[in-house]
Amino acid sequence: MPHDALRRPMRPLPTLLILAVTAAFGGFAATAIRDALTQPAAAEPAPAQATVPMTAQLPATVAGQPVPSLAPMLQRVMPAVVSVNTKQRVRVRTPFDNDPMFRRMLGIPEERINESLGSGVIVDAQRGYVLTNHHVVEGATEVSVMLADGRTLQAEFLGSDPDTDVALMRIPAQNLSAIPLADSDALRVGDFVVAIGNPFGVGQTVTSGIVSAVGRNNLPGAGFQNFIQTDASINPGNSGGALVDLNGRLVGINTASFNPRGSMAGNIGLGFAIPSDLASNIMQQLLANDGQVRRGTIGADTQDIDARRARALGLDSSSGALVTRVYPGSSAANAGLRANDVIVAANGQRIASAEDFRNFQGLQAANARLTLDVRRDGKPLQLTAGLQELPRDGASLDPRLAGVTFGELPETLRRQGASGVQVSTVANDSRAERAGLRSGDVILEATTGRFNDLASFRASFRQPPQQLAFRIWRDGGRIGTLAIP
Incomplete structure (x- = not known):
């Protein structure tokens, strides 16, 4: 890419949210609601002469059989579902930020404390491990957990993965209860499930429903996705709570509800949970990798197929991920994958688009083996490739x-239309730090060329440029070109 291409005007990234994504995303400050619900209800005393009961009583048996109840199962399970309270210090920004005297005169504090509520699930009573959502604890400076018996414990943050919205904490392991994990892959549409959490901060609450769908991966506003969809009510504050089967086993971590009218419009039966198999896998990676999740790639670029291209490739449909580039030395190259191949399935899972294939890779372990069903010149072919974790250090580039x-x-960010790589860390007093590069910056383009991800970013440095400059996107705004001498 010519150096002057960096001067082109920058197009804004598309805005997120085709739907209003509501929550269960984030905690919910529920003080006002809690106060309102705890006010005693005014009631007229019943007339003295009334002898007929005002409410009907359920029969103890029906046709000689006891009426089924979830109570015994819930009695075992509910002690393992906790309320999560987070505190976050937020700087109070005003026009007087640079004038401390005015701040003091007007009584404007430098920062305030934001509090939010969510839920969590104890999955290991011996070690005190608690699973919750990343968005529940994101940015928190203090996290406390309230158990079902009223005890409040300080939680230790062990790590999180924003792209699957899973976070892991640890609390002091004293007389804890845990929920056993089920095989979430065995869930079927129509299975009964129960959601447990702390909606609106009113206290531990149970809702029930069925599994409406499995394998949902096309929701706006979320990262790598393989959601369980349920019609059990999931409301603000339920984030991180438990979705259990009728045997009291954990099948999912509640994470979101979707409502086009916003979170206060009420439940409309569209709740989503992270499968327990995925949550458990992320937890093991967080424990093994110092609180981080590592992912691999096969080293190939893909794109969607339109009807015209499908006909040219001899395909019956436009379903699949079209390979547009295979990087030399990559796992894809070693497996024999070529440009113009079309990936239609991976490990038996149908791949309908380039996003499907990217989502599939993102949910695998960094060194996972993939069996790819490919169409080449219209003919079926099966290839085996392993994911590879790419080096991330800049010195090797x-x-x-x-x-x-x-x-x-x-x-x-990718689902908003962004492409490129993110700066993870910048060492103090390094050349990049002195040039103004910061942790969290998104590099959209460079004098080395265009790129979509880490693999293509690294490939662009095969011929190091004489002048190194980046187009940077920072904190939702753009700062233009940044040159590193």
Whole structure:
């Protein structure tokens, strides 16, 4: 890419949210609601002469059989579902930020404390491990957990993965209860499930429903996705709570409800949970990798197929991910994958689009083996490839980037239309730091060329440029071109 291409006007990234994504995303400050619900209800005393009961009583048996109840199962399970309270220090920004005297005169504090509520699930009573959502604890400076018996414990943050919205905490392991994990892959549409959490901060609450769908992966505003959909009510504050089967086993971590009218419009039966198998896998990776999740790639670029291209490739439909580039030395190249191949399935799972294939890779372990069903010149072919974790250090790319590490963009940004790589860390007093590069910056383009992800970013440095400059996107705004001498 010519250096002057960096001067082109920058197009804004598309805005997120085709639907209003509501929550269960984030905690919910429920003080006002809680106060309102705890006010005693005014009631007229019953007339003294009334002898007929005002409410009907359920029969103890029906046709000689006891009426089924979830109570015994819930009695075992509910002690393992906790309320999560987070505190976050937020700087109070005003026009007087640079004038401390005015701040003091007007009584404007430097910062305030934001509090929010969510839920969590104890999955290991011996070690005190608690699973919750990343968005429940994101940015928190203090996290406390309230158990069902009223005890409040300080939680230790062990790590999280924003792209699957899973976070892991630890609390002091004293007389805890845990929920056993089920095989969430065995869930079927129509299975009964129960959601447990702390909606609106009113206290531990149970709702029930069925599994409406499995394998949902086309929701706006989320990262890598393989959601369980349920019609059990999931409301603000339910985030991180438990979705259990009728045997009291954990099948999912409640994470979101979708409502086009916003979170206060009420439940409309569209709740989503992270499968327990995925949550457990992420937890093991967080424990093994110092609180981080590592992902691999096969080293190939893909794109969607339109009807015209499908006909040219001899395909019956436009379903699949079209390979547009295979990087030399990559796992894809070693497996024999070629440009113009069409990936239609991976490990037996149908791949309908390039996003499907990216989502599939993102949910695998960094060194996972993939069996790819491919169409080449209209004929079926099966290839085997292993994912590879790419080096992330800048020094291996260019000496000017020593002290910098890079990572893939959060999948939520990609779903907004962004492409490129994210700066993970920048060492103090490095050349990049002195030039103005910061942790969290998104590099959209460089004098090395265009790129979509970490694999293509690294490939663009095969011929190091004489002048190194980046187009940067920072904190939702754009700062233009940044040159590193």
